[in-house]
Amino acid sequence: MRARIVAFIPRLRRFCGGLSESRHQGDDLMQATVERALSRIDQWQPGTSLESWMYRMARNIRIDRARADRVRGAGADVSTDVLPSDDVLARLEARSDLDAVRAAMALLPEEQRELMALVVIDGQSYKDAADILEIPIGTVMSRIARARRSIAQHVNRRPWEADA
Template sequence: MLPRLRAFARSLAGTRDAADELVQATCERALRAASRFEPGTRLDSWLFRIMRNRWIDEHRARRPHASLDDPCLAPALELESARHEEPDERLRLGEVRAALGRLPEAQRSVLVLVCVQGLSYREAAAVLDVPVGTVMSRLARARAAVSAALGENKGGGEDRGREGGDG
């Protein structure tokens, strides 16, 4: 779970150091609250919710700022192979990072939870404590913004079928 937690933490916190601190705080809180985890439910959704709540608490207390110079992109997207790809492919990955970094936090979180972490709309809604329709709306806006930033005319359809069971 740590790579996935780090990926989500980066989408929230913006910097690697802040993300690492958020992961550590999440793990500590989860260990203290382990008795409240309901067997048979998804551990990842439970941990993502703890992380998001922790981030909100810290954000409200300190009002931290994430630098757009260090775009928020889930480390899961920083594929090891990208280091060995052609310069054009690395440039494209940089464009994706920049586009994600410009998204509002609410859209970025939904995009990371659904498209990177693989949560269903319903699971993402539970993590973010919003209605499923809000997840769908934010995801559509996030995809459109990233597509526009990358100069693509089509919206992505890689998540078709995920809607089933979330309505």
């Protein structure tokens, strides 16, 4: 069982990164999820999806942390990650684009951000995402469409346009 959990870590890391505002927060969430899964493996029910169980666990940890941050009034962690590139201008542009997408993702409602992490970042099908989150597939489709529209509007916004 431990081997299955370890094999799932790369996909879980992508999912956790999509739920988080920075790579560091995503890695922390992934680590907390793996630790909890290993300590509670006796609670997993054979015959059910281990991956779905761990996705839900990550989601619940993220929700718990967000609630705790609101209570404490904690600020957001700002990422300074840069994509590797030989060309400095290309790196700056890529960083700017990545920062814009990350900022747009952070503005999404939690239910849309979760689905973007599952479908767009982790590559889950709409059906699998619906099963993982235990919601109808139509809800997945509409939330993904709204999230994509919102991200596109945010990323394509001109600097001189006022925030709405």
